[in-house]
Amino acid sequence: MSGLREKQKADRRRRILEAARKLFAKAGPDATTIEAIADAAGVSGVTVHNYYGTKSGVLLALVAESDRELLEKMARELPGQSDDVIDLARRFAAIIRDHAITFLDKEIWRQVFAASIAEANSRFGKSYHSLDHQLALVLVREIEVLQARDAVSPDVSAYDLGKAIFSLQNMRFVNFISFDEMTDVESDAAFLRDLRSIFGALPPDRR
């Protein structure tokens, strides 16, 4: 049996990602060639393709790493801060926006998001979605807390509600990164309108 081969593979993966991180940060993904990443990582260009499929695949893998940080930050900063679901949702969205914009600029996020949809079925598309799911679960847990405090109806599924709010937040995020001139304050205000209108939609006798 072995071990060396696996270790070398893990090593190459790490080196490729490390090289890509540096080069993307310096010149952006568009100006960075696969060949340059390969050179810096000490492998051939074809090997980069073998490991990550496409250049977007490399980018997605990089974002997946940063998302793990985001997940920790979320689990640290979200709980116990909100008294109602609207405030909770806004904090959730703000943490994601802040983290995203600190990490990469909007143009690159557009590419990331596009890749996550186009490559939804690839290995890294899936890991991206899985992290989204885990983020949503942090929200779900907080909703359960609010339910225990009677700030959210006990009749709804916290899981369903968390996923739905995550969806709304996600579309707002797409909207935010789609327009270079949109500020986080504007995005927050728009999200607030979403939440207010949707939570206040049904008249009391219809619920």
Add this chain to the structure above:
Amino acid sequence: MSGLREKQKADRRRRILEAARKLFAKAGPDATTIEAIADAAGVSGVTVHNYYGTKSGVLLALVAESDRELLEKMARELPGQSDDVIDLARRFAAIIRDHAITFLDKEIWRQVFAASIAEANSRFGKSYHSLDHQLALVLVREIEVLQARDAVSPDVSAYDLGKAIFSLQNMRFVNFISFDEMTDVESDAAFLRDLRSIFGALPPDRR
């Protein structure tokens, strides 16, 4: 002054789109080269690029055309069918899903959606978004009808609510096209869970 030049341009645009439609339908966008489209349209490959930017741009322009049909269909089939906002939202989503899946398969829709985000600031990315907006407005108008019938609270903005529901629907649509095995029945059920949880979220004393 002129006219001939403009007419020839419009003509080339039309011919390129017509050629692309046929070739995409026959072999799919991946297997269709820009050069093949250009040949069929009687122009050079560079001209296709000059007119539509990228192959995704051509695809987006084609989808924008079909979306105009969808808009008509929506304006024809949505109004006056629903007594409550959840039913309205589900019908809205069903019409979009049906139209989409009749027109193109999921793999291609993933490319379209990815392109609409990646090229959000291009000419055709914008026209795509504009049609989304018009679709949402059909929904807004129906919400206003429901408000007049006291099925939706008079306190919320019909516009904001329409946009928010559209967002939710849009994420469900992305989810639907992201997984080849997901049926429209499953997607509808998931959307229903979104709507029920979100509309029922707040306890009566919190509204």
Add this chain to the structure above:
DNA sequence: GAAAAATTTTTTAGGCAATAAAAAATTTTT
């Protein structure tokens, strides 16, 4: 209505992503 000017398309050339297949190198097994 012909020459000049302006605009648009085509040709030409090149960079790069992505894929496939053969060749070479390296690890694992016997």
Add this chain to the structure above:
DNA sequence: AAAAATTTTTTATTGCCTAAAAAATTTTTC
């Protein structure tokens, strides 16, 4: 240590996309 299996590299090709020069065509001017 040789054979087998696996993985990377080399090599070659296709196609998207861009830029710049050349050619063609329309519009304007006289």
